[in-house]
C-alpha cells in the first residue's frame with residue numbers, strides 16, 4: 107500500500123486566517139447516490155492514504171459502500187503550502203466559513219451506520235470532512251455515525267466534539283478508532299476488533315454499538331433493569347453508556363432527573379406521553395432525562411425513551427438525590 111505515514115508533520119506553522127481556497131458555493135460537485143443495499147456506508151477523507159487504507163479495510167470487512175470525500179480544489183503537492191492552506195481553512199471554519207467540498211451524497215436512507223474517517227489536522231478533523239459534515243448535517247439527522255481517524259500521534263477527542271456539533275441530530279457510536287503512526291501497522295487487527303466491539307458485521311441485523319435495548323441500573327448495592335424504546339433518542343442514550351450520574355430529586359420524589367451533556371438528540375422522535383411510574387423520559391424543553399416515580403399528567407413535551415422493569419422503580423422512590431450507574435446488558 108502506498109501510505110505515507112512518515113511524511114513529516116511540522117506543527118506551529120504561521121497562521122494566516124484568510125478566505126480558504128475553494129471558491130464560492132456554486133455546485134459543480136459530483137453528487138453520489140450510494141447504490142448498495144448494504145447496511146453500512148464508509149465515508150472517508152485522506153490525503154496520503156493512511157485513512158483510506160483504514161476505510162478500505164472496513165469496506166472489505168463489511169462488504170459495503172464506500173465514498174471518498176474530496177476537496178473541490180485538490181491540495182497542493184508542496185507540503186508547506188498544503189499545511190498553510192489547511193491552517194487557513196481551519197481558521198476560516200472557526201469563523202463559520204467552510205471550504206468547498208467536491209463530494210455530495212443525496213441520501214443516507216437505508217444505512218444503519220455511517221462510518222466517517224479522516225486524518226487529524228492540527229488536532230482537528232481534516233477540513234474536507236468538516237465541510238462535508240457541515241453540508242450534509244440535515245441528511246445525517248437521526249443516523250448513527252461511527253468515527254475513525256489516523257494521526258501522527260494526536261488524540262481523536264477534539265474531533266469527536268467537532269463531529270457532534272457539526273451533526274447535532276445524529277447519534278454517535280460511543281467507541282471510535284484512532285490509529286497513530288505507531289499503531290498503523292496493527293490496522294488489520296485493530297479494525298476487526300473495533301467492528302466486533304461496536305457490533306458491525308456482515309451477518310444478522312444488529313444495532314451497531316448497541317447490543318441490547320436492555321439496561322442495568324445500579325442503585326447502591328441493588329441492580330434494577332430497564333427496557334429502552336426503539337427510537338433515536340433512546341439509541342443516543344444507549345450510545346452514551348456506561349454512564350454514572352446523580353439523579354436529582356424533582357418535586358418530592360415525583361421524578362428523578364439529570365441533564366445529559368450534550369443533550370440527547372430528540373430529532374425525529376415522537377413526542378407526547380402520559381408518564382407512569384418507571385417511565386424514562388426526556389423533557390424536551392429543558393433537555394433533562396426524567397424518570398417518573400409517580401404518575402404524571404400528559405405532556406406533549408415528554409419523549410419516552412424507556413421503562414424500568416417490574417417494581418424496580420421502588421429503588422429510586424426514595425427522598426433526595428440518588429447516585430446511579432446505567433450500563434448496557
Ligand SMILES: Cc1cc2nc3c(=O)[nH]c(=O)nc-3n(C[C@H](O)[C@H](O)[C@H](O)COP(=O)(O)O)c2cc1C
Pocket residue numbers: 110111115151152153154155156157158188189192193224225226227228229230256257258259260261
Ligand atoms: C495539515 C496537516 C496537519 C496535521 N496535524 C497533525 C496533528 O495535529 N497531530 C498529529 O498527530 N498529526 C497531524 N498530522 C499528520 C496526519 O494526521 C497523519 O499523517 C494522518 O495519518 C494522515 O492521514 P491521511 O494519510 O489519510 O491523509 C497532520 C498532517 C497534515 C497534512
